[in-house]
Amino acid sequence: MQLSEQQLDRFETEGWLFLPEVFAPAEVGLLRAEADRVYALDREEIWRESSGVARTAFAAQTYNEAFARLGRHPRLVEPVMQILGGPVYMHQFKVNAKAAFDGDVWQWHQDYGTWARDDLMPEPRAMNIALFLDDVTAANGPLMIIPGSHRQGVFDAGHDLATTSYPLWTLDRETVTRLAEAGGIEAPTGPAGSVLMFHCNLVHASPPNISPFGRVIVYLSLCHVDNHIRRFKRPQWIAHRDFAPIDCLPDDCLLDLVHEGQAAE
Amino acid sequence: MQLSEQQLDRFETEGWLFLPEVFAPAEVGLLRAEADRVYALDREEIWRESSGVARTAFAAQTYNEAFARLGRHPRLVEPVMQILGGPVYMHQFKVNAKAAFDGDVWQWHQDYGTWARDDLMPEPRAMNIALFLDDVTAANGPLMIIPGSHRQGVFDAGHDLATTSYPLWTLDRETVTRLAEAGGIEAPTGPAGSVLMFHCNLVHASPPNISPFGRVIVYLSLCHVDNHIRRFKRPQWIAHRDFAPIDCLPDDCLLDLVHEGQAAE
Numbered sequence: 001m002q003l004s005e006q007q008l009d010r011f012e013t014e015g016w017l018f019l020p021e022v023f024a025p026a027e028v029g030l031l032r033a034e035a036d037r038v039y040a041l042d043r044e045e046i047w048r049e050s051s052g053v054a055r056t057a058f059a060a061q062t063y064n065e066a067f068a069r070l071g072r073h074p075r076l077v078e079p080v081m082q083i084l085g086g087p088v089y090m091h092q093f094k095v096n097a098k099a100a101f102d103g104d105v106w107q108w109h110q111d112y113g114t115w116a117r118d119d120l121m122p123e124p125r126a127m128n129i130a131l132f133l134d135d136v137t138a139a140n141g142p143l144m145i146i147p148g149s150h151r152q153g154v155f156d157a158g159h160d161l162a163t164t165s166y167p168l169w170t171l172d173r174e175t176v177t178r179l180a181e182a183g184g185i186e187a188p189t190g191p192a193g194s195v196l197m198f199h200c201n202l203v204h205a206s207p208p209n210i211s212p213f214g215r216v217i218v219y220l221s222l223c224h225v226d227n228h229i230r231r232f233k234r235p236q237w238i239a240h241r242d243f244a245p246i247d248c249l250p251d252d253c254l255l256d257l258v259h260e261g262q263a264a265e
Numbered sequence: 266m267q268l269s270e271q272q273l274d275r276f277e278t279e280g281w282l283f284l285p286e287v288f289a290p291a292e293v294g295l296l297r298a299e300a301d302r303v304y305a306l307d308r309e310e311i312w313r314e315s316s317g318v319a320r321t322a323f324a325a326q327t328y329n330e331a332f333a334r335l336g337r338h339p340r341l342v343e344p345v346m347q348i349l350g351g352p353v354y355m356h357q358f359k360v361n362a363k364a365a366f367d368g369d370v371w372q373w374h375q376d377y378g379t380w381a382r383d384d385l386m387p388e389p390r391a392m393n394i395a396l397f398l399d400d401v402t403a404a405n406g407p408l409m410i411i412p413g414s415h416r417q418g419v420f421d422a423g424h425d426l427a428t429t430s431y432p433l434w435t436l437d438r439e440t441v442t443r444l445a446e447a448g449g450i451e452a453p454t455g456p457a458g459s460v461l462m463f464h465c466n467l468v469h470a471s472p473p474n475i476s477p478f479g480r481v482i483v484y485l486s487l488c489h490v491d492n493h494i495r496r497f498k499r500p501q502w503i504a505h506r507d508f509a510p511i512d513c514l515p516d517d518c519l520l521d522l523v524h525e526g527q528a529a530e
Contacts, residue, residue, distance in 0.1 A: 101438055105475055138403035138452035144476065173366055177477035185476055187403035207475045210370055211409065211450055212442035 001075050003082055011083060015150035016188075016198040022075055023131060023193040027254040030261070032133045032192070034066040035095050035216045045237045050165050051102045057095040059237040066257055067095065071220060074248040076129045079197065080222045084125055087245035089228065091115065091126055092221035092238065095133075098141045103209035107163055107170040111221065112200035113154050114169050119229035119239045124154075126223035130196045133216040136189045141209030143196065143217070146176070148183040150199035171203060179203055222246070266340050268347055276348060280415035281453075281463040287340055288396060288458040292519040295526070297398045297457070299331040300360050300481045310502045315430050316367045322360040324502040331522055332360065336485060339513040341394045344462065345487045349390055352510035354493060356380065356391055357486035357503065360398075363406045368474035372428055372435040376486065377465035378419050379434050384494035384504045389419075391488035395461045398481040401454045406474030408461065408482070411441070413448040415464035436468060444468055487511070 003017070011017050023031075039046060039054035043063070049055045061071035070076070071093055081088055097103060111128060115121040136142050157169040188196050198204065200221070209215055223229075228243040268282070276282050288296075304311060304319035308328070314320045326336035335341070336355055346353055362368060376393060380386040401407050422434040453461050463469065465486070474480055488494075493508040515521075 100442070105473070108475075137450070138407055138454060139409045139450040141472070142403055144404045173477065177365070180477045185402070185404040185478070189403060205475055207406070207472050208370070210373075210470055210472045212438065212445045213450070 001078055003079050008083065011197065011199070014147045015202040016145055016147065016196065018188045018190065019195040019197070020190045021193045022195040025193065026258050028133055028193045030254060030258050031066055031070060031218070032216060034064055035133055038064055038067070038095060039097060047166055049099065049102050049104050053099040053102045054097045055104065055165060056097065059093055059240070060095050061090065061093045062237070066254065067093070067218070069249055069253045069257060070131070070218065072246055072249045073253065074251055076131065076195070076220055077222065077246050077248050080127060080129055083127065084222070084224045087225045088222040089225050089243045089245060090220065090240055091121070091223040091229065092219070092240065094219045096217050096219060098206065098209045098215040098217070100212045100214045101210060103141055103215065104164045105208050106206045107160055107168055108176045108203060108205040109157065109168055109170050110154060110201050110203055113157050115200065115229065115239070116154060117169060118231070118234055120231035121223065121227060121229045123227050124200050125227040126200045126221060128198050128200065129220050129222065131218045132190065132192050132194045133218060134214060135191050136215055136217070138187065138189060140211045140213045140215040141207050142187040142189050143204055143206045144185050144187045145198060146179045146183045146203045147186055149179045149203040150201040154201065176203065266343055268344050273348065276462065276464070279412045280467040281410055281412065281461065283453045283455065284460040284462070285455045286458045287460040290458065291523050293398055293458045295519060295523050296331055296335060296483070297481060299329055300398055303329055303332070303360060304362060312431055314364065314367050314369050318364040318367045319362045320369065320430060321362065324358055324505070325360050326355065326358045327502070331519065332358070332483070334514055334518045334522060335396070335483065337511055337514045338518065339516055341396065341460070341485055342487065342511050342513050345392060345394055348392065349487070349489045352490045353487040354490050354508045354510060355485065355505055356386070356488040356494065357484070357505065359484045361482050361484060363471065363474045363480040363482070365474060365477045365479045368406055368480065369429045370473050371471045372425055372433055373441045373468060373470040374422065374433055374435050375419060375466050375468055378422050380465065380494065380504070381419060382434060383499055385496035386488065386492060386494045388492050389465050390492040391465045391486060393463050393465065394485050394487065396483045397455065397457050397459045398483060399479060400456050401480055401482070403452065403454060405476045405478045405480040406472050407452040407454050408469055408471045409450050409452045410463060411444045411448045411468045412451055414444045414468040415466040419466065441468065
């Protein structure tokens with residue numbers, strides 16, 4: 001999967017790209033079922049909301065075969081290599097739940113703000129590519145992004161330890177308002193299997209999910225291998241320390257697993 | 266403004282209708298500015314979020330000329346008379362703010378549940394017609410509705426005094442989940458000036474607004490005059506006691522006010 005010149009230009013200007021239905025229903029169905037199995041595990045990598053439901057599972061690619069394959073999937077890794085201009089390693093891997101009724105807010109932030117402050121990642125030569133495992137609608141807490149907000153570097157941020165169960169470096173209201181008045185706000189919605197790519201300095205957030213429908217999105221945070229983090233303050237399951245370039249699997253690596261599962265039944 | 270047979274059929278089945286851009290930008294601009302003036306008043310009818318920003322202004326048609334005219338506007342009152350089959354009175358009038366950053370949730374509920382329990386309104390011969398005074402998007406806390414949920418009467422509800430600053434009879438998660446699995450969830454979005462009509466038993470909610478953009482919607486709750494409330498437990502500015510039929514003004518009643526304002530400048 002290669003991005004067109006037009007897509008590359010758009011990414012540079014807007015800081016994001018939305019690609020509908022990149023993964024097939026069989027692939028998504030496998031991963032969605034695996035997400036529920038992961039959330040049921042009693043592991044330190046599974047962060048929970050104050051209500052107790054899962055908020056995010058870190059590093060699932062290290063203890064789940066389906067997510068291990070997704071973390072090396074050419075449909076996710078190759079477009080990022082194209083944008084970052086070389087080999088990449090996995091800096092962070094999250095299966096974010098946004099559970100029905102209980103899924104809480106992610107405050108306005110830039111991912112690279114955290115990676116620079118906490119992990120001493122030298123440059124914003126890293127980015128996110130996200131796969132929707134459920135339909136994302138206006139009703140179930142969609143991700144919100146401010147187009148163009150990635151072009152002004154890292155903004156000042158405060159370490160918010162109170163709003164949710166997860167500490168986050170968040171932007172102040174004046175900055176968010178100024179950026180949104182310039183760039184507007186987009187809330188990319190679409191069917192399960194769709195892919196959203198965005199720059200690590202793009203300002204984003206997501207509201208609580210008050211609907212009865214859960215909304216799982218997997219985030220791969222990929223970094224150019226030359227740009228690996230320099231400080232190991234956070235647990236290795238949050239900010240990984242294996243800087244070896246990702247070696248992509250074949251395009252049908254997930255379908256193979258689907259078929260293996262069917263053969264075993 | 267008359268609804269078509271197709272629209273009437275759809276309302277009966279789905280319980281709601283969305284009519285984009287019914288009011289012109291000049292009319293909306295006037296009302297939006299008046300909403301800010303109303304929110305700045307120190308009156309008991311202005312309910313505030315726990316943060317202090319306005320949540321809803323009740324009965325603004327009784328102390329603001331622009332909203333007084335809107336409450337008698339033929340583009341809002343006549344389609345409701347058509348659906349309810351006769352003259353209507355104003356049961357409730359709300360200018361709901363959903364303020365930028367601070368606008369809080371409205372939990373899942375049915376309006377008629379409250380009107381029946383608190384006000385002893387005999388039958389669900391009443392409904393809401395809402396006018397968007399801002400663009401409503403997936404990003405600024407849109408109203409969510411469960412299509413078809415109006416056809417099963419009034420559900421059991423609990424009186425939620427804790428979640429927000431405003432007490433509300435709210436539905437339990439099992440009921441909301443069952444209804445949404447049958448009917449789905451719609452979040453009608455559209456430009457300022459659009460109109461949303463919905464049945465008084467339609468189950469609805471709205472999430473917090475974490476965006477920097479406010480989102481004002483005016484709700485007229487109109488009731489057939491024969492179906493007026495029988496108990497006067499709540500303040501008259503929440504549940505009105507003037508059951509006289511609304512006498513519509515001319516279609517240009519708001520534009521006249523715009524022009525008067527311009528002439529006075």
